Amino acid sequence: MSSVTLRSLHPEDLDRVVEIDTAIAGRPRRGFFEKRLDVAQATPDKFITSAALDGDKLIGYAFARIQEGEFGGTQKVAILDVIGVDPSTQSKGTGKQLLAGLEERMGKNDISSMRTQAEWTDTGMTRFFAATDFKLEPRQILIRDCSPLQEEEEVVDGEDYIPLSRDKVLVRSFQESDIAGITRIDSKLTGEDRTKYYEGKAAELLSETGIRVSLVAESEGIVVGFIMARVDFGEFGKMEPTAAIDSLGVHPGFAGGGVGHALLSQLFANLSILNVENVRTQVSNNNFGLLEFLDVCGFESSQRLVLGKNIS
Numbered sequence: 001m002s003s004v005t006l007r008s009l010h011p012e013d014l015d016r017v018v019e020i021d022t023a024i025a026g027r028p029r030r031g032f033f034e035k036r037l038d039v040a041q042a043t044p045d046k047f048i049t050s051a052a053l054d055g056d057k058l059i060g061y062a063f064a065r066i067q068e069g070e071f072g073g074t075q076k077v078a079i080l081d082v083i084g085v086d087p088s089t090q091s092k093g094t095g096k097q098l099l100a101g102l103e104e105r106m107g108k109n110d111i112s113s114m115r116t117q118a119e120w121t122d123t124g125m126t127r128f129f130a131a132t133d134f135k136l137e138p139r140q141i142l143i144r145d146c147s148p149l150q151e152e153e154e155v156v157d158g159e160d161y162i163p164l165s166r167d168k169v170l171v172r173s174f175q176e177s178d179i180a181g182i183t184r185i186d187s188k189l190t191g192e193d194r195t196k197y198y199e200g201k202a203a204e205l206l207s208e209t210g211i212r213v214s215l216v217a218e219s220e221g222i223v224v225g226f227i228m229a230r231v232d233f234g235e236f237g238k239m240e241p242t243a244a245i246d247s248l249g250v251h252p253g254f255a256g257g258g259v260g261h262a263l264l265s266q267l268f269a270n271l272s273i274l275n276v277e278n279v280r281t282q283v284s285n286n287n288f289g290l291l292e293f294l295d296v297c298g299f300e301s302s303q304r305l306v307l308g309k310n311i312s
Helices: 011-025 030-042 094-108 125-133 176-190 195-204 259-273 288-296
Strands: 004-007 047-053 055-067 077-085 114-121 141-143 172-173 213-220 224-230 240-251 278-284 304-310
Touching: 004 094, 011 030, 011 055, 011 077, 011 094, 030 047, 047 094, 055 094, 077 094, 094 114, 114 125, 141 288, 141 304, 172 259, 176 195, 176 213, 176 240, 213 259, 224 259, 240 259, 259 278, 278 288
Parallel strands: 077 114, 240 278
Antiparallel strands: 004 047, 047 055, 055 077, 114 304, 141 278, 172 213, 213 224, 224 240
Protein backbone atom coordinates (compact mmCIF):
# COMPACT_ATOMS: atom_id res chain seq x y z
CA MET A 1 0.00 0.00 0.00
CA SER A 2 2.31 2.71 -1.29
CA SER A 3 -0.20 5.48 -0.55
CA VAL A 4 -0.13 4.78 3.22
CA THR A 5 1.61 7.35 5.39
CA LEU A 6 2.65 7.00 9.02
CA ARG A 7 2.58 9.43 11.92
CA SER A 8 1.94 9.43 15.67
CA LEU A 9 -1.62 9.22 16.92
CA HIS A 10 -3.38 12.49 17.76
CA PRO A 11 -6.29 13.16 20.17
CA GLU A 12 -8.57 13.89 17.22
CA ASP A 13 -8.05 10.28 16.03
CA LEU A 14 -10.16 8.96 18.91
CA ASP A 15 -13.46 8.54 17.06
CA ARG A 16 -11.85 6.69 14.16
CA VAL A 17 -9.78 4.45 16.46
CA VAL A 18 -12.91 3.49 18.42
CA GLU A 19 -14.77 2.84 15.16
CA ILE A 20 -12.07 0.45 13.91
CA ASP A 21 -11.74 -1.30 17.27
CA THR A 22 -15.51 -1.79 17.53
CA ALA A 23 -15.56 -3.32 14.04
CA ILE A 24 -12.83 -5.76 15.14
CA ALA A 25 -13.99 -6.60 18.67
CA GLY A 26 -17.74 -6.16 18.33
CA ARG A 27 -17.89 -3.96 21.45
CA PRO A 28 -16.83 -0.33 21.93
CA ARG A 29 -13.96 0.51 24.30
CA ARG A 30 -14.12 4.29 24.07
CA GLY A 31 -13.16 4.90 27.68
CA PHE A 32 -10.01 2.82 27.35
CA PHE A 33 -8.82 4.52 24.17
CA GLU A 34 -9.76 8.00 25.37
CA LYS A 35 -7.62 7.67 28.47
CA ARG A 36 -4.83 5.87 26.62
CA LEU A 37 -4.57 8.72 24.11
CA ASP A 38 -4.61 11.29 26.92
CA VAL A 39 -1.82 9.52 28.79
CA ALA A 40 0.24 9.00 25.62
CA GLN A 41 0.03 12.72 24.90
CA ALA A 42 0.83 13.71 28.49
CA THR A 43 3.74 11.26 28.95
CA PRO A 44 5.47 10.79 25.58
CA ASP A 45 8.41 9.18 27.37
CA LYS A 46 6.11 6.31 28.43
CA PHE A 47 4.33 5.53 25.15
CA ILE A 48 5.05 5.21 21.43
CA THR A 49 2.14 5.38 19.00
CA SER A 50 1.79 4.74 15.29
CA ALA A 51 -1.05 5.71 12.94
CA ALA A 52 -1.46 4.51 9.35
CA LEU A 53 -3.38 6.76 6.96
CA ASP A 54 -4.62 6.11 3.45
CA GLY A 55 -4.85 9.66 2.20
CA ASP A 56 -6.57 11.49 5.05
CA LYS A 57 -8.34 8.40 6.41
CA LEU A 58 -6.91 6.57 9.42
CA ILE A 59 -6.89 2.84 8.69
CA GLY A 60 -4.74 1.48 11.51
CA TYR A 61 -3.19 2.27 14.87
CA ALA A 62 -0.76 0.83 17.41
CA PHE A 63 0.27 1.65 20.98
CA ALA A 64 3.45 0.50 22.69
CA ARG A 65 4.12 1.13 26.37
CA ILE A 66 7.75 1.76 27.32
CA GLN A 67 8.63 -0.38 30.33
CA GLU A 68 11.80 -0.51 32.37
CA GLY A 69 11.68 -2.79 35.37
CA GLU A 70 8.40 -4.71 35.20
CA PHE A 71 8.56 -8.44 35.88
CA GLY A 72 12.17 -8.17 37.07
CA GLY A 73 13.55 -6.69 33.85
CA THR A 74 16.37 -4.15 33.83
CA GLN A 75 16.31 -2.86 30.23
CA LYS A 76 13.85 -0.59 28.43
CA VAL A 77 11.36 -2.60 26.39
CA ALA A 78 8.50 -1.50 24.13
CA ILE A 79 5.36 -3.49 25.02
CA LEU A 80 3.01 -3.67 22.04
CA ASP A 81 -0.36 -4.00 23.78
CA VAL A 82 -2.76 -2.49 21.23
CA ILE A 83 -2.78 -2.83 17.42
CA GLY A 84 -5.72 -2.62 15.04
CA VAL A 85 -6.34 -2.36 11.31
CA ASP A 86 -9.60 -1.50 9.56
CA PRO A 87 -11.10 -4.89 8.53
CA SER A 88 -11.68 -3.57 5.01
CA THR A 89 -7.93 -3.01 4.54
CA GLN A 90 -6.49 -6.02 6.37
CA SER A 91 -4.05 -8.42 4.67
CA LYS A 92 -2.52 -5.54 2.70
CA GLY A 93 0.55 -4.91 4.81
CA THR A 94 -0.84 -2.16 7.05
CA GLY A 95 0.03 -4.04 10.23
CA LYS A 96 3.66 -4.41 9.15
CA GLN A 97 3.81 -0.71 8.36
CA LEU A 98 2.44 0.16 11.80
CA LEU A 99 5.18 -1.96 13.38
CA ALA A 100 7.77 -0.24 11.20
CA GLY A 101 6.54 3.12 12.52
CA LEU A 102 6.90 1.91 16.11
CA GLU A 103 10.34 0.48 15.46
CA GLU A 104 11.57 3.74 13.94
CA ARG A 105 10.50 5.64 17.05
CA MET A 106 12.00 2.91 19.26
CA GLY A 107 15.37 3.46 17.63
CA LYS A 108 15.19 7.17 18.40
CA ASN A 109 14.56 6.28 22.06
CA ASP A 110 17.42 3.74 22.25
CA ILE A 111 14.99 0.83 22.69
CA SER A 112 16.14 -2.35 20.98
CA SER A 113 13.47 -4.90 21.86
CA MET A 114 9.70 -5.21 21.58
CA ARG A 115 7.45 -7.63 23.43
CA THR A 116 3.78 -8.56 23.13
CA GLN A 117 1.28 -11.27 24.08
CA ALA A 118 -1.15 -13.40 22.10
CA GLU A 119 -3.54 -16.24 22.80
CA TRP A 120 -2.00 -19.34 21.25
CA THR A 121 -5.41 -20.19 19.76
CA ASP A 122 -5.61 -16.80 18.00
CA THR A 123 -4.03 -18.08 14.81
CA GLY A 124 -4.52 -14.78 12.98
CA MET A 125 -2.43 -12.82 15.48
CA THR A 126 0.17 -15.55 16.04
CA ARG A 127 0.61 -15.88 12.26
CA PHE A 128 1.01 -12.11 11.95
CA PHE A 129 3.63 -11.96 14.71
CA ALA A 130 5.52 -14.92 13.24
CA ALA A 131 5.59 -13.15 9.87
CA THR A 132 7.02 -10.01 11.51
CA ASP A 133 9.94 -11.83 13.20
CA PHE A 134 8.52 -12.20 16.71
CA LYS A 135 9.71 -15.28 18.58
CA LEU A 136 8.68 -17.07 21.77
CA GLU A 137 10.23 -15.52 24.89
CA PRO A 138 11.51 -17.70 27.79
CA ARG A 139 8.77 -16.36 30.04
CA GLN A 140 5.42 -17.61 31.30
CA ILE A 141 2.15 -15.82 31.89
CA LEU A 142 0.47 -17.21 35.00
CA ILE A 143 -3.15 -16.59 35.94
CA ARG A 144 -5.36 -17.14 38.96
CA ASP A 145 -8.90 -16.29 39.96
CA CYS A 146 -9.42 -13.92 42.88
CA SER A 147 -10.81 -16.49 45.31
CA PRO A 148 -9.14 -16.66 48.76
CA LEU A 149 -5.91 -18.57 49.25
CA GLN A 150 -6.57 -22.27 49.85
CA GLU A 151 -5.52 -22.26 53.51
CA GLU A 152 -7.99 -19.44 54.17
CA GLU A 153 -10.88 -21.46 52.77
CA GLU A 154 -10.33 -24.27 55.28
CA VAL A 155 -12.00 -24.52 58.68
CA VAL A 156 -9.76 -25.55 61.57
CA ASP A 157 -11.07 -27.71 64.47
CA GLY A 158 -14.68 -27.14 63.43
CA GLU A 159 -14.51 -23.36 63.90
CA ASP A 160 -15.90 -21.01 61.29
CA TYR A 161 -12.99 -18.55 61.46
CA ILE A 162 -9.22 -18.89 61.19
CA PRO A 163 -6.63 -16.09 61.17
CA LEU A 164 -6.13 -14.89 57.61
CA SER A 165 -2.65 -14.23 56.23
CA ARG A 166 -3.43 -10.52 56.05
CA ASP A 167 -4.50 -10.56 59.73
CA LYS A 168 -1.03 -11.71 60.78
CA VAL A 169 0.88 -9.08 58.76
CA LEU A 170 -0.04 -5.41 58.41
CA VAL A 171 -0.86 -4.76 54.75
CA ARG A 172 -1.92 -1.37 53.41
CA SER A 173 -2.15 0.59 50.16
CA PHE A 174 1.06 1.78 48.53
CA GLN A 175 2.04 5.42 49.13
CA GLU A 176 4.65 7.50 47.35
CA SER A 177 6.64 7.69 50.59
CA ASP A 178 7.11 3.89 50.42
CA ILE A 179 9.47 4.11 47.43
CA ALA A 180 12.63 4.15 49.55
CA GLY A 181 11.57 1.03 51.46
CA ILE A 182 10.55 -0.78 48.29
CA THR A 183 13.78 -0.01 46.43
CA ARG A 184 15.77 -1.15 49.47
CA ILE A 185 14.06 -4.55 49.31
CA ASP A 186 14.30 -4.72 45.52
CA SER A 187 18.05 -4.01 45.54
CA LYS A 188 18.60 -6.86 48.02
CA LEU A 189 16.68 -9.22 45.72
CA THR A 190 18.03 -8.09 42.34
CA GLY A 191 21.37 -6.44 43.11
CA GLU A 192 20.18 -3.43 41.08
CA ASP A 193 19.16 0.10 42.00
CA ARG A 194 15.77 0.53 40.33
CA THR A 195 14.66 3.69 42.11
CA LYS A 196 13.79 5.32 38.79
CA TYR A 197 11.44 2.48 37.91
CA TYR A 198 9.52 2.68 41.18
CA GLU A 199 9.38 6.48 41.01
CA GLY A 200 7.76 6.06 37.61
CA LYS A 201 5.25 3.63 39.06
CA ALA A 202 4.32 6.14 41.73
CA ALA A 203 3.79 8.80 39.06
CA GLU A 204 1.36 6.48 37.24
CA LEU A 205 -0.98 6.29 40.21
CA LEU A 206 -3.11 9.21 39.05
CA SER A 207 -2.57 9.12 35.29
CA GLU A 208 -2.58 5.50 34.15
CA THR A 209 -5.20 3.78 32.01
CA GLY A 210 -5.90 1.28 34.77
CA ILE A 211 -6.62 1.35 38.49
CA ARG A 212 -3.57 0.97 40.73
CA VAL A 213 -4.04 -1.60 43.49
CA SER A 214 -0.48 -1.76 44.78
CA LEU A 215 0.18 -2.77 48.40
CA VAL A 216 2.97 -2.85 50.97
CA ALA A 217 3.48 -4.97 54.09
CA GLU A 218 4.85 -3.44 57.29
CA SER A 219 6.57 -4.69 60.43
CA GLU A 220 7.11 -2.18 63.24
CA GLY A 221 6.66 0.70 60.79
CA ILE A 222 9.19 -0.64 58.27
CA VAL A 223 8.22 -1.82 54.76
CA VAL A 224 9.09 -5.53 54.53
CA GLY A 225 7.23 -6.49 51.36
CA PHE A 226 5.38 -5.04 48.39
CA ILE A 227 3.24 -5.92 45.42
CA MET A 228 2.85 -3.56 42.45
CA ALA A 229 -0.37 -4.29 40.57
CA ARG A 230 -2.97 -2.62 38.39
CA VAL A 231 -6.36 -3.35 36.84
CA ASP A 232 -6.29 -3.23 33.04
CA PHE A 233 -9.23 -2.33 30.83
CA GLY A 234 -8.47 -3.27 27.25
CA GLU A 235 -4.81 -4.21 26.88
CA PHE A 236 -3.88 -7.08 24.53
CA GLY A 237 -7.42 -7.11 23.17
CA LYS A 238 -9.11 -8.13 26.41
CA MET A 239 -12.70 -6.95 26.85
CA GLU A 240 -13.05 -7.67 30.58
CA PRO A 241 -10.98 -6.07 33.37
CA THR A 242 -8.03 -8.17 34.50
CA ALA A 243 -5.49 -7.40 37.21
CA ALA A 244 -1.78 -7.62 36.47
CA ILE A 245 1.02 -7.98 39.02
CA ASP A 246 4.11 -6.13 37.80
CA SER A 247 6.45 -6.69 40.76
CA LEU A 248 6.44 -8.67 44.00
CA GLY A 249 9.12 -8.66 46.68
CA VAL A 250 9.71 -9.64 50.30
CA HIS A 251 12.71 -8.61 52.40
CA PRO A 252 15.02 -11.65 52.70
CA GLY A 253 14.98 -11.30 56.49
CA PHE A 254 11.22 -11.91 56.48
CA ALA A 255 11.15 -14.71 53.92
CA GLY A 256 8.96 -17.60 55.02
CA GLY A 257 7.07 -15.42 57.48
CA GLY A 258 3.84 -15.21 55.49
CA VAL A 259 4.46 -11.71 54.06
CA GLY A 260 3.98 -12.79 50.45
CA HIS A 261 0.81 -14.70 51.31
CA ALA A 262 -0.54 -11.69 53.21
CA LEU A 263 0.06 -9.37 50.25
CA LEU A 264 -1.67 -11.72 47.82
CA SER A 265 -4.52 -12.37 50.26
CA GLN A 266 -5.26 -8.65 50.57
CA LEU A 267 -4.88 -8.13 46.82
CA PHE A 268 -7.42 -10.86 46.05
CA ALA A 269 -9.84 -9.37 48.59
CA ASN A 270 -9.51 -5.89 47.08
CA LEU A 271 -9.94 -7.17 43.52
CA SER A 272 -13.07 -9.10 44.47
CA ILE A 273 -14.62 -5.84 45.68
CA LEU A 274 -13.80 -4.31 42.27
CA ASN A 275 -15.51 -7.29 40.56
CA VAL A 276 -12.23 -8.35 38.95
CA GLU A 277 -12.28 -12.10 38.42
CA ASN A 278 -8.68 -12.88 37.44
CA VAL A 279 -5.14 -11.72 38.14
CA ARG A 280 -2.12 -12.51 35.99
CA THR A 281 1.62 -12.05 36.15
CA GLN A 282 4.69 -12.82 34.07
CA VAL A 283 7.69 -14.82 35.28
CA SER A 284 10.98 -15.87 33.67
CA ASN A 285 11.28 -19.61 33.16
CA ASN A 286 14.42 -19.73 35.31
CA ASN A 287 12.93 -17.89 38.30
CA PHE A 288 12.26 -21.15 40.09
CA GLY A 289 11.70 -19.68 43.55
CA LEU A 290 8.97 -17.31 42.39
CA LEU A 291 7.39 -19.97 40.16
CA GLU A 292 7.20 -22.35 43.12
CA PHE A 293 5.69 -19.68 45.40
CA LEU A 294 3.04 -18.71 42.85
CA ASP A 295 2.21 -22.37 42.23
CA VAL A 296 1.58 -22.87 45.94
CA CYS A 297 -0.67 -19.79 45.84
CA GLY A 298 -2.81 -21.28 43.08
CA PHE A 299 -1.42 -19.65 39.94
CA GLU A 300 -1.50 -21.74 36.77
CA SER A 301 -0.09 -21.41 33.26
CA SER A 302 -2.35 -19.34 31.03
CA GLN A 303 -3.06 -19.87 27.34
CA ARG A 304 -1.19 -16.68 26.41
CA LEU A 305 2.22 -16.60 24.76
CA VAL A 306 4.94 -14.03 25.41
CA LEU A 307 6.50 -13.00 22.10
CA GLY A 308 9.45 -10.72 21.46
CA LYS A 309 11.75 -9.38 18.76
CA ASN A 310 15.00 -7.45 18.67
CA ILE A 311 15.25 -4.25 16.65
CA SER A 312 18.55 -3.68 14.87
